[in-house]
Amino acid sequence: MPTVSALKLETRRPQTDLDFVYTELKQFCMMGEFEPGQKLTLQELSEVFGTSHMPIREALNRLVAARALDAPPRRSICVPQATVQRLDALLPLRLLLEGQSTELAARRIDEAGIRELRGIDARMNDPVLQEDIKAYLRLNQQFHFTVYRACGNEDLIDLVELLWMRYGPLMSVVRGGVLSVSGHARHQEVIAALTARDGAAAAAAMQADIGEAAVSIRAAISRAG
Numbered sequence: 001m002p003t004v005s006a007l008k009l010e011t012r013r014p015q016t017d018l019d020f021v022y023t024e025l026k027q028f029c030m031m032g033e034f035e036p037g038q039k040l041t042l043q044e045l046s047e048v049f050g051t052s053h054m055p056i057r058e059a060l061n062r063l064v065a066a067r068a069l070d071a072p073p074r075r076s077i078c079v080p081q082a083t084v085q086r087l088d089a090l091l092p093l094r095l096l097l098e099g100q101s102t103e104l105a106a107r108r109i110d111e112a113g114i115r116e117l118r119g120i121d122a123r124m125n126d127p128v129l130q131e132d133i134k135a136y137l138r139l140n141q142q143f144h145f146t147v148y149r150a151c152g153n154e155d156l157i158d159l160v161e162l163l164w165m166r167y168g169p170l171m172s173v174v175r176g177g178v179l180s181v182s183g184h185a186r187h188q189e190v191i192a193a194l195t196a197r198d199g200a201a202a203a204a205a206m207q208a209d210i211g212e213a214a215v216s217i218r219a220a221i222s223r224a225g
Contacts, residue, residue, distance in 0.1 A: 017051045022059040024049070029068045029079075030164040031137055032171030036082040040069065068165035082169040084221055090170070091214050094163050098144070098210060099203040101160060102190065104151035106199035113150050114195055117143060121187045137171070143187060147194070147206065173220040174213075186212070 025045075028034060040060065042053045049056065060077050063069040071077050080086065120143045124136060141164075148157055186209035193202035 017049075017055040018058055021045075021049050021051060021055045022062055025059050025063060026068070026161075026165060029063060029168040030161070030171075031134075031141065032168045032173075034079040034168070035172055036079055036169040038079045039076040040078065041076055063165070066162055066165055068162075068168065079172075080166075080169050082173045082217075082221055082224075084218060086166075087170055087214060087218060087221065090163060090167050091210070094160075094167065094210055095207045097156065097160050097163065098148065099207045101148040101151045101153070101156055102194075102206040103199035103203040104153060104156075105147050106194050106197050106202045108152050109147070109150040109194050113146065114191065116146055117187075117191050117194070120146065121184065121191065124187070125184055144206075147190065147202075170217050170221075173224060174216050 034040070042056050042060075045056045045060075046053055060069060064071045064077060067080075069077050070080050120139055124139050124143070145157075145160075148160055151157070186205050189205035190202050190209070193199075193205055
């Protein structure tokens with residue numbers, strides 16, 4: 001199990017301590033940085049962030065309220081377990097909301113956005129990068145949210161982020177492997193459909209990407225069980 005002290009902070013602070021800690025912890029949850037069931041202590045996190053316990057506690061409480069973390073009675077805050085039941089509860093919501101975000105994006109995305117997506121996808125095709133699953137997953141997240149933010153609906157994007165936070169423990173179980181062997185092809189399908197302003201085709205390609213990744217996650221959970 002990776003230790004909390006091994007975490008590498010990505011955001012730099014023009015923010016309050018609380019905003020800084022929350023932004024980083026949210027990102028760690030979304031990327032599956034923590035192991036399912038892993039305990040998160042105030043002391044360890046305070047050492048990582050170089051802050052007092054207060055902003056750590058408040059950020060953790062926000063993530064518990066978002067159900068990205070668990071707070072069992074009289075026990076340490078911990079990462080939820082990765083289960084098939086959790087996958088089956090969250091996957092249909094991701095397919096629905098991320099499909100809708102992608103369909104809306106097809107009406108609004110500009111040429112600069114299309115170029116950005118092509119650049120991200122090209123970097124994901126780098127054979128060297130594909131050996132670095134953490135970097136690969138970070139680019140995968142960047143690709144998805146570049147599409148979603150183009151939809152122009154901030155409330156919808158917030159809901160998608162919430163689902164990704166809750167989905168994190170499921171991502172964690174495949175961090176040592178490949179999410180989807182057809183992921184690059186699906187991204188290219190998304191780009192082609194967005195370029196053609198075909199919202200239905202773009203949504204279908206994005207949903208296929210998410211669904212195929214879920215097959216790998218389901219298999220990894222079954223092997224672990």
